[in-house]
Amino acid sequence: MRRRSLLRGFLPAAIASGPAVLYAETYLTTAQAQAVLCPGERLTPMPVVLTAEQQKAIAKASDVRVRDAKVNASRTSSGGWFIVDNVLGKHEFIDFAVSISKEGAVRGVEVLTYRETYGGEVRHPKWRAQFHGKKAGTPLKIDTDIKNISGATLSSVHITEGVRRLLQTHALVLSKL
Amino acid sequence: MPSSSPSSNRIKRCKPLLGTFVEITLEGAQSEAALHKIADKAFSIVGSVQRMMSFHDADSDISRINRCAHIAPLRVHPWTHYVIARALGISSQTEGAFDISIAPRLVKWKYLPEHGPVPDNNATWQDIELSETDCSVAFHRPLMVDLGGIAKGFAVDKVIDFLSTKGITSAVVNAGGDMRMLGGMAQTIGVRHPGAPQSQLVPALMPRVAVATSAGYFANRKMHGQRISPIVHPRTGKPLRSTTSVSIFSSTCMVADALTKAVLLAPQEVWTRVLAAQDSLALFLSSRGDEVHFPSFSTGHA
Numbered sequence: 001m002r003r004r005s006l007l008r009g010f011l012p013a014a015i016a017s018g019p020a021v022l023y024a025e026t027y028l029t030t031a032q033a034q035a036v037l038c039p040g041e042r043l044t045p046m047p048v049v050l051t052a053e054q055q056k057a058i059a060k061a062s063d064v065r066v067r068d069a070k071v072n073a074s075r076t077s078s079g080g081w082f083i084v085d086n087v088l089g090k091h092e093f094i095d096f097a098v099s100i101s102k103e104g105a106v107r108g109v110e111v112l113t114y115r116e117t118y119g120g121e122v123r124h125p126k127w128r129a130q131f132h133g134k135k136a137g138t139p140l141k142i143d144t145d146i147k148n149i150s151g152a153t154l155s156s157v158h159i160t161e162g163v164r165r166l167l168q169t170h171a172l173v174l175s176k177l
Numbered sequence: 178m179p180s181s182s183p184s185s186n187r188i189k190r191c192k193p194l195l196g197t198f199v200e201i202t203l204e205g206a207q208s209e210a211a212l213h214k215i216a217d218k219a220f221s222i223v224g225s226v227q228r229m230m231s232f233h234d235a236d237s238d239i240s241r242i243n244r245c246a247h248i249a250p251l252r253v254h255p256w257t258h259y260v261i262a263r264a265l266g267i268s269s270q271t272e273g274a275f276d277i278s279i280a281p282r283l284v285k286w287k288y289l290p291e292h293g294p295v296p297d298n299n300a301t302w303q304d305i306e307l308s309e310t311d312c313s314v315a316f317h318r319p320l321m322v323d324l325g326g327i328a329k330g331f332a333v334d335k336v337i338d339f340l341s342t343k344g345i346t347s348a349v350v351n352a353g354g355d356m357r358m359l360g361g362m363a364q365t366i367g368v369r370h371p372g373a374p375q376s377q378l379v380p381a382l383m384p385r386v387a388v389a390t391s392a393g394y395f396a397n398r399k400m401h402g403q404r405i406s407p408i409v410h411p412r413t414g415k416p417l418r419s420t421t422s423v424s425i426f427s428s429t430c431m432v433a434d435a436l437t438k439a440v441l442l443a444p445q446e447v448w449t450r451v452l453a454a455q456d457s458l459a460l461f462l463s464s465r466g467d468e469v470h471f472p473s474f475s476t477g478h479a
Contacts, residue, residue: 027191027200036190036213091375096193111191111198118376146380147202150424151369152392153329153353156193 022092024115030084030097034074037099037108042077046177054173062168064161071169078102081174084112087162090154092116098163100170109163185346188212194223195329196233197353201336204360205345215343219336223352226332229257230324232280232289242314243280243321244294250308250315258312260324260331260431261305267327267435268302270451274443275435276302280321289323296320329355330389330434337430350430357387357430369394371422372464379468384458385426391437392422420464427457 028036034043048071050058055066072084079102086093092115099107187204190213201219203212231237238257245251253261264277281296283289297304300320307314324331329352337357340348347360356366366388367378374394381388423440427433432455440448440459452459452471461469 025189025191027189035210036217109193111193114191114198116375118378146365146367146378148200148349148351148356148364149367149369149378150351150354150356150388150390151374152390152394152422153197153355156197156353159193 022115022117024113026113028097028110028112030112033084033097033110033112034082037097037110038076038080038082041080043074043082045074047071048073048173048177050169050173057172058165058168061172062161062165064165066165071166071174073174075177080107081170083166083169085162085166087158089114089158094159096159096162098166100167100174104167104170104175106163106167109159111159186212188216190216190220192220192223194220195227195231195332195352196325197329199223199332199353200349200351202349202351203340203345204347205343207344212345215340215345219339219350222335222339223332226256226328226335229254230260230328230331232323232325235292239322239324240292242316244292246314247294247316247319250306250311250313252311252313255312256331256335258307258314260327261314261322262307263331263431264324264327264435265302265305265307267432267439267451270454271436271439271443272447273301274447275326275439277322277324277326278302278305278320280323283323283325284321289325294319326438327431327435329353330387330429330431333357333387333430352430355387355389355430355434358383359386368424368460368462369422370466371420371462372466379462379466381424381460383426385428385433385456387428387430387433388424388426389430389433389437390422390424391441393420394422422462424460424462425452425457426460427455432457 050066050069050071055069059066074082076082076099081100082097083100084095084097086095094114095112096109097112098109101107184206185204186207186209187202188209189200189202191198191200199220201216203216205212207215228234229238232239234240238253242251242253261277264275267275268277278301280289281298284291297318297320300316300318304317304320305314305322306317333350333352333355334357336350337348337359340359345360347358349356349358365380365382368381368390369375370377370379371392371394423437425433425436425440427436436451436455436457439451443451449471459471461471
């Protein structure tokens with residue numbers, strides 16, 4: 001059920017050795033996110049295009065810039081909303097879904113796709129080859145050989161801001177539809 | 178690499194929690210729908226830890242004790258009590274290199290929001306008093322604690338404890354790099370290269386079930402024109418300037434999480450003793466890509 005797409009990109013600055021690769025981890029498809037966030041509910045697509053005034057009002061109320069006039073929203077059978085949106089993470093876009101109750105409360109947030117751009121193959125020192133049962137120099141692939149990443153904590157503040165923007169989109173626009 | 182048999186399902190979910198991205202990977206004979214239900218519950222455990230231990234949430238146990246525990250002892254949730262107790266134990270072992278009372282410095286640098294009374298600058302972890310009988314916390318003087326250096330690890334351990342009762346074949350819980358594995362999923366992980374954290378990974382085989390990594394490279398606050406890291410030396414109050422990252426491999430994620438800070442900040446004779454006492458291993462990566470293992474565990478696998 002996981003899908004990973006590898007797209008050729010440009011060499012990032014830094015110290016990349018191979019060609020840069022856009023690595024996308026897809027956690028959930030939109031349909032799967034609907035099942036997880038709005039279990040048992042029927043969803044009716046109700047895409048919205050915000051007017052310039054609405055965008056301005058949402059930005060003011062949420063203190064978050066509105067990049068896109070299009071809101072990929074669906075109404076749920078209980079009167080709530082399911083919205084698929086994206087935010088710019090550290091470098092790449094993160095797709096996420098949020099479910100908002102009829103009363104305007106967040107029912108759940110799921111990250112759908114997380115992207116990072118890697119320098120092609122990961123470093124694989126010769127002496128370490130023995131641990132992987134691979135010949136020295138055999139590149140490790142991020143999608144098949146390495147599935148989990150440890151590092152200094154990445155902040156999820158952009159998602160928090162995105163959710164805040166969508167709550168105001170709901171309060172100012174969707175709840176009046 | 179364990180390959181999934183036809184009767185096995187695998188899901189991977191990710192939610193923004195604890196200020197970072199929490200990933201849960203589950204593999205088991207259950208249906209995908211059943212695995213998602215288990216993941217929902219697992220995420221709700223992380224949500225509970227966040228509600229109890231968040232510095233940002235004014236209603237959390239942590240915010241309550243930061244406001245009032247210097248006036249009178251305050252009852253907290255047993256989980257909060259347990260994490261503070263373990264944090265104090267690690268403070269004692271590391272001679273204060275790990276200290277949950279450094280929050281005032283983080284507030285000053287705007288890593289943490291400002292609320293609560295003015296803390297006493299001389300306060301340390303030794304001014305925190307726990308009572309087992311009524312699960313309370315008291316401060317000997319006004320101070321502020323932040324569990325940001327240990328709560329993520331605790332949350333990961335709690336989720337793994339829960340998952341271990343659910344008949345899962347294997348699981349990985351990764352809270353922004355603080356990770357623990359269950360069952361057969363042990364494998365090679367990628368540690369972010371400190372010289373290019375978002376474009377290069379260094380592969381590392383897991384010598385223990387849990388790992389946590391700390392480094393200053395995602396720090397984005399500046400003070401007097403210099404980047405400052407949220408990793409602070411408790412004695413000098415100075416932020417970490419080194420660009421080295423340290424990963425600690427341990428049997429629990431909470432110990433791994435806390436020890437990353439201790440190893441970055443404590444004198445070597447102290448942290449080598451603590452690593453041995455906690456049966457943990459350290460991997461240092463420099464921004465140039467040099468690797469140091471301590472003790473030199475990797476060669477032992479040959």
